[in-house]
């Protein structure tokens with residue numbers, strides 16, 4: 001079956017696809033979204049949205065709603081496994097005073113619901129793209145036999161992108177050497193001070209932490225080395241093993257883990273997409289994890305996807321020449337995303353040090369780094385947000 005489609009088609013209805021659609025709608029372009037999943041499931045994970053993501057969402061008129069749905073954080077703290085405070089970041093002061101927005105922790109499913117609700121466009125669910133080709137127009141074929149030929153095709157289909165196979169054939173995510181455990185505790189009572197505080201604990205070979213999501217919910221994550229030669233999904237540690245491993249860690253980690261059920265934790269290999277030469281080919285373009293999936297240690301993957309979305313919509317509305325639009329988008333977005341991806345890789349190396357001495361030296365060094373340096377880097381990140389000159 002071949003069907004007429006609107007001019008702009010988006011493959012992937014995750015955070016990037018949904019925000020791109022919203023940004024296009026705000027500029028008077030009605031896209032069509034094709035999402036592989038047959039329904040949006042409440043995947044048990046949270047997200048920390050940093051100030052740059054909020055600045056973009058503000059342009060789209062939804063920052064307040066995102067903040068009210070999630071949990072604004074007053075501060076964030078880095079501890080060592082024995083509980084020592086290595087660093088404390090006052091998010092209220094720097095981010096909110098200077099930029100009007102701080103960090104917000106939010107359940108992924110809540111963010112997804114909110115974005116779908118904001119859209120006029122319906123998401124076409126159960127539409128898994130199988131291949132992308134192009135002769136005179138881009139052509140996407142789906143597993144159910146549907147074929148579309150839009151004027152422009154945007155690949156927002158995540159780290160294992162099918163669209164990327166057309167834009168950058170042969171590029172695969174790097175083999176992971178770390179895995180992440182994630183869960184959302186839904187019936188946990190954390191103490192007052194943890195109700196608006198993000199937490200990280202830098203251990204030996206593990207990096208763990210989380211953030212409150214409101215209503216007795218708390219998002220927890222932890223990383224571990226990839227079990228050698230094994231499928232992480234089948235060799236993941238059980239909740240009881242995780243509880244044991246983190247029993248002596250500072251609160252609220254043990255309390256949160258104690259409240260989890262055996263099926264609450266899921267495991268993901270931590271992969272990243274190698275730097276691409278280009279994010280587009282002809283009338284096909286990539287955004288979000290499809291273009292630049294990065295290690296999660298800088299907490300910037302979704303934020304960068306959100307920045308892509310706004311700028312791509314701006315570029316597509318600024319000119320009728322798609323090639324020029326993609327060039328404008330890449331000029332602004334690629335250097336920044338590539339830089340932040342490299343930073344995330346460096347942080348991953350630091351966060352996963354497996355020697356006890358190495359981890360102790362790292363933690364000591366973190367304690368000695370002046371707050372001013374951390375503040376400067378957070379300020380630069382927010383200042384560098386890709387915001388088009390003309391407001392929507």
Ligand SMILES: Cc1cc2nc3c(=O)[nH]c(=O)nc-3n(C[C@H](O)[C@H](O)[C@H](O)COP(=O)(O)OP(=O)(O)OC[C@H]3O[C@@H](n4cnc5c(N)ncnc54)[C@H](O)[C@@H]3O)c2cc1C
Nearest residue numbers: 012014015016036048129157158288289296300301302303
């Ligand atoms: C452990 C961990 C913690 C993280 N924490 C944070 C954080 O705190 N803050 C932050 O900013 N980022 C974080 N990230 C990164 C963030 O999750 C991603 O960068 C973000 O989800 C990317 O959004 P996306 O829409 O590009 O991709 P995805 O969220 O992967 O969405 C892709 C969508 O495309 C669909 N799809 C896939 N293939 C097809 C196909 N062939 N046809 C049609 N549809 C398809 C998928 O079903 C999915 O809905 C974290 C990542 C990990 C792994």
